[in-house]
Amino acid sequence: MKKRILMIALAAVLGLTACSSETAGVQADGEDDKFKIVSTVFPGYDFARNIAGENADVSLLLPPGTESHSYEPSPQDIIKIQSADLFIYVGGESEDWVKRILESSDTEVRTLRMMDTVEVYEEEIIEGMQHDEDDHEGEDADHEVDDDHGAYDEHVWTSPVNAIKISQSISDALSEADPENAEEYAKNNEAYAAKLKVLHEDFVEFFGTVDNRLLIFGDRFPLRYFVEEYGLDYYAAFPGCGSENEPSAATIAFLIDKVKEENIKTVFHIEFSNHRISDSIAEATGSSDVLFHTCHNVSKEEMDAGEDYISLMSQNLERLKGAMD
């Protein structure tokens, strides 16, 4: 049903705008023969622009500030995906719409699914979390759940080591699709990987000095890959990052107790959060309430200021330094 509506919408738009592509165009006119990369979310966009350099146009499908879990593609988005030379997507629960588009597409689109490039973990439910079995990120009934597994955590980029692997895969895909510039892509990737490695080593070095490896998030928790990478413990109000439900009083009480018990100085929230839970925990315990940016998406201000994965993760490191001892 949904697919059918989508196709009708697509046909309508194709008919109307066949000559004026790039409705929300990022690139300048006359650059149409440049290799086009489209990424659904910010991390794929940022990795790709570092590797592509001047040789390709990279665009971000979900505009800065978009809530990616409730996102529905516009007909223009569908055209953008179908005319991409390489389409990068995460491939998790919140991108079921990608599957529908790719399945209904007549043209073969070269794709890179970020979750295929690293080892994936199932979303983890731990003690104290508010979790509703039936709540799958507000998806409708045609949401597909893998029967044999819980949902895989889609936030693979939050580990800098995974960022290196994803970038390598992007470099490989680009080189294969655009062999003329393969050497350039490999060179850019090598330089970018070296920077990511420094970031990773900075985290390793810092966590090596920390006695209490516990993080408390009064928020959703899309950082499973990050804590796995550095062997950290955590408590959080919700698993993953789809649910916008109110936490139960029990969840808040549990987190407040943990902060007190463990002498935690800082409670974290993530970007685009309303801070409500972290605020109330901070207020009840005298701890401070600090942002941990998951790089899931950036605001327009951050985008304009040139923030990127490495700058945002470095800011996280600085905040962790002030928060843990």
Ligand SMILES: [Zn+2]
């Ligand atoms: Zn998410």
